[in-house]
């Protein structure tokens with residue numbers, strides 16, 4: 001008897017069995033989260049290696065709290081604070097770790113966490129810890145959130161939402177900011193899919209909704225998506241960042257973010273700010289193509305296409321792959337019902353996106 005044989009059998013039977021695949025380079029990428037196509041801009045990589053060549057170490061070597069905090073990290077944190085109008089910031093190894101660290105450290109005994117039911121798996125995992133008292137509210141339902149906050153006697157109330165939700169592509173409502181401010185609740189916004197994609201400066205939903213960051217606001221962003229690098233950042237008030245540095249385990253007990261990833265993400269930030277008008281136009285053009293061809297209005301660059309059947313979603317993915325396009329086939333438990341998740345990323349041309357949408361309409365019907 002092999003270990004976990006029954007579990008694997010059950011996954012196969014329900015169409016939820018997953019494998020890793022190495023993509024053929026000739027296939028057009030409409031699946032990755034490299035929203036702006038920065039992963040393919042060679043100059044960002046060469047500029048990064050030039051800086052690394054002149055450092056006396058090329059790896060970060062230790063936790064930030066030992067001697068793994070480098071000027072490279074600090075310069076990027078300062079640049080993120082400037083671009084996002086936050087007081088303080090800290091970079092760390094991944095968005096997954098950022099959510100674990102934020103929730104595990106901020107939600108203490110006597111506190112209550114209010115989490116959108118579609119929040120990312122990393123946040124949900126952290127909310128399962130015994131020490132965390134969590135209440136999930138209906139996706140984007142601000143009436144329910146207001147009532148829950150009003151009725152809570154918790155010492156501290158902490159709300160967790162995403163800027164743009166990773167699977168359905170919805171924006172969080174602007175009211176979440178005023179609701180949290182008026183209830184004195186701490187608000188965590190996971191901007192994994194919104195930073196680099198929305199807002200006048202393309203900084204995310206704080207930027208889009210013109211929110212001036214306050215003491216109770218925490219912004220988390222990932223570097224492996226629009227920034228074309230790897231890692232994450234947390235921005236907040238000076239004292240919350242000090243607290244995280246003292247209590248968040250993924251910051252304390254992990255090697256700090258690699259120097260390569262940090263420099264690359266810093267280059268990407270500069271690139272986004274310098275090219276924001278052109279990038280915004282390119283994003284808008286793709287949103288219009290998706291609306292024209294599929295009738296779906298998207299707020300960012302995530303296009304969720306409801307299919308509802310695990311087998312069918314895999315067949316569609318395969319057919320598109322054979323036609324030269326890579327898209328996501330997302331199934332349970334990631335989503336309640338199977339979808340094709342198409343990313344209208346800038347790494348592929350507008351004509352390629354239009355052609356894919358037209359093939360999809362044909363295949364689906």
Ligand SMILES: Cc1ncc(COP(=O)(O)O)c(C=O)c1O
Pocket residue numbers: 094095096097099120122162166190192193222223224231232
């Ligand atoms: C909303 C959200 N938060 C966090 C993460 C985790 O980020 P990372 O990939 O940097 O670990 C993801 C990644 O898929 C995400 O979609």
